[in-house]
Amino acid sequence: MIRAAAVALGVACAACGTPWSAAAEPLAVGDAAPAGWSADAGTADDALLVVWALRSADVVTCATAAREIRHVQRAYAGRVRAMALTSGRDSALVGSFFRAERLARLSRRHLDEHAFQAETGGETAPTVYVVRDGVVVARLRADRQTLLAGRGADRLEFVLAALLAQA
Numbered sequence: 001m002i003r004a005a006a007v008a009l010g011v012a013c014a015a016c017g018t019p020w021s022a023a024a025e026p027l028a029v030g031d032a033a034p035a036g037w038s039a040d041a042g043t044a045d046d047a048l049l050v051v052w053a054l055r056s057a058d059v060v061t062c063a064t065a066a067r068e069i070r071h072v073q074r075a076y077a078g079r080v081r082a083m084a085l086t087s088g089r090d091s092a093l094v095g096s097f098f099r100a101e102r103l104a105r106l107s108r109r110h111l112d113e114h115a116f117q118a119e120t121g122g123e124t125a126p127t128v129y130v131v132r133d134g135v136v137v138a139r140l141r142a143d144r145q146t147l148l149a150g151r152g153a154d155r156l157e158f159v160l161a162a163l164l165a166q167a
Contacts, residue, residue, distance in 0.1 A: 026121040029139055033131040034119045036109070037083065047132075048080040048163060050156070052142065054126040055116070056088025059097040065128055065142040066101035068156045073106070080160060083107035087116030130159055137163065 027033070037051055050072050052065055072082045084106055086094050091110050098104055111119065120127070125146075130138035138159045 026123045026127075027129060027136050027139065029136055031121075031136050033129065033134055033136050035134070036119070037085070037131060038134065048076075048160065049131040050080060050082040050160075051085055051129040051131060052082070052126070053085040053116070053120050053123060053129065054087075054142070055113075056086065056090045056094050058126045058143075059094055061144045063144040063147040064101075065126065065147065065156075066103060068128070068142075069106065070102060072156065072160065073103075075157075076160060076164075079164060081107070083109065085116065085119065086110045087113050128156060130156075130163065132163065 033049075033051070038049055050069070052069055054064070058064065069082055069084070072080055084098070084103070086108060087110070088094065094108075094110065098106060098108065117123075126142040128140045128142045129136050130140075140156060140159070
């Protein structure tokens with residue numbers, strides 16, 4: 001009985017294309033970043049790009065990476081570009097969130113869920129990626145628990161400083 005339920009669950013997941021399917025592996029350090037990211041953010045190939053990937057539902061939590069993204073825009077203007085990759089049904093909610101967080105000028109690309117999963121490899125939690133020369137060089141979780149614990153995207157400052165020191 002349990003084996004039959006497990007097989008049915010596996011078939012259902014494979015059929016609907018959830019992030020659990022074998023084809024969907026989240027982007028990892030060393031992976032090529034989707035080509036559209038640099039083009040959409042207007043970055044040169046050798047520039048650092050910070051991509052904040054989140055869904056509409058993620059903007060209603062009390063902890064987001066908005067503070068870190070604002071800091072990147074202010075402290076690294078001209079050396080690091082930032083963009084948001086969003087997904088979900090309510091793009092108006094996301095737009096008002098970005099305005100309220102003083103990120104209205106942040107380059108933003110809104111995708112349907114299927115395209116979002118294709119570009120992030122089925123990532124389920126908000127994530128901040130750092131890209132250099134078209135390759136993911138850092139991947140930081142940006143979900144509520146990680147941010148509140150101080151282990152995620154709030155470490156972005158240290159990652160960027162180290163990468164810029166190498167250049």
